[in-house]
Amino acid sequence: MPQTSPRRSQQQRSTVTRARIIDATVASLLELGYAATTISRVQERAGVARGTLLHHFPHRASLLVAVVEDVASRRLHVLSDADGAARPHGSGWDAAVDLVWRDLQSPAFLAVLELWVAARTDPDLRSALVPVERTVFEAVHRAVTTLVADTDPRVPTVVQFTIDLLTGSAMTTLLVDDGSQQLLVERWRRAIPVLLGQADAADWV
Missing domain, CATH: 1.10.357 (Tetracycline Repressor; domain 2)
Structure with a gap:
């Protein structure tokens, strides 16, 4: 199996996780508004670990x-x-x-x-x-x-x-x-x- 295959798979998983976090943020904006759309709420809604969320978006500004x-x-x-x-x-x-x-x-x-x-x-x-x-x-x-x-x-x-x-x-x-x-x-x-x-x-x- 080519060496690049695992990297592609990991990249795909990363893309899916990133999209899930963004979708959760949009859903939170619609339901709760901007002020209540915190990192903690997005993490909970997206169903990811805090470290995973912060890996993709180190702070709220980068997420927004x-x-x-x-x-x-x-x-x-x-x-x-x-x-x-x-x-x-x-x-x-x-x-x-x-x-x-x-x-x-x-x-x-x-x-x-x-x-x-x-x-x-x-x-x-x-x-x-x-x-x-x-x-x-x-x-x-x-x-x-x-x-x-x-x-x-x-x-x-x-x-x-x-x-x-x-x-x-x-x-x-x-x-x-x-x-x-x-x-x-x-x-x-x-x-x-x-x-x-x-x-x-x-x-x-």
């Missing part, structure tokens, strides 16, 4: 940086279907709104909200979060623009409005989810053609 990258990867996966040839959700503004809204309803986005709030007063977390979130935002913007496939010079502004409005609406549902946010999304769908001069303002109502 890995989580930032993992959560970004999960959100990028949600967006990936807009870049492929097959688009089961169709194209145009309706599909673009659906894409953004689907991303904002994902557990990954809820986890990143916890990190956003914490990053306001944690400069180390903020320095890790900002460039990753910039990459995600650029992916969202690119995916929406791809689906819209419209060369109108006003499109980038409307794309920005769409992302910002739906993000704010998604955050509102964390406190009050009475269905009004979904109504807002539907009204925004009707507003987009008006803003682009493709429909009469009466269609907005």
Whole structure:
């Protein structure tokens, strides 16, 4: 048997353990919030020895940086279907709104909200979060623009409005989810053609 085989097996086990720890951290962020997501809680949830966890992530900061990258990867996966040839959700503004809204309803986005709030007063977390979130935002913007496939010079502004409005609406549902946010999304769908001069303002109502 080649000498490299045991090393590959050990590397695979290490990768699985690392993923389990990250998954446990994301689950803790969703269930308990940032402040309660301690090394001890993650260790217990992941079912690993403390030494094992610290081997992969020597301190909480290194763990959270890995989580930032993992959560970004999960959100990028949600967006990936807009870049492929097959688009089961169709194209145009309706599909673009659906894409953004689907991303904002994902557990990954809820986890990143916890990190956003914490990053306001944690400069180390903020320095890790900002460039990753910039990459995600650029992916969202690119995916929406791809689906819209419209060369109108006003499109980038409307794309920005769409992302910002739906993000704010998604955050509102964390406190009050009475269905009004979904109504807002539907009204925004009707507003987009008006803003682009493709429909009469009466269609907005």
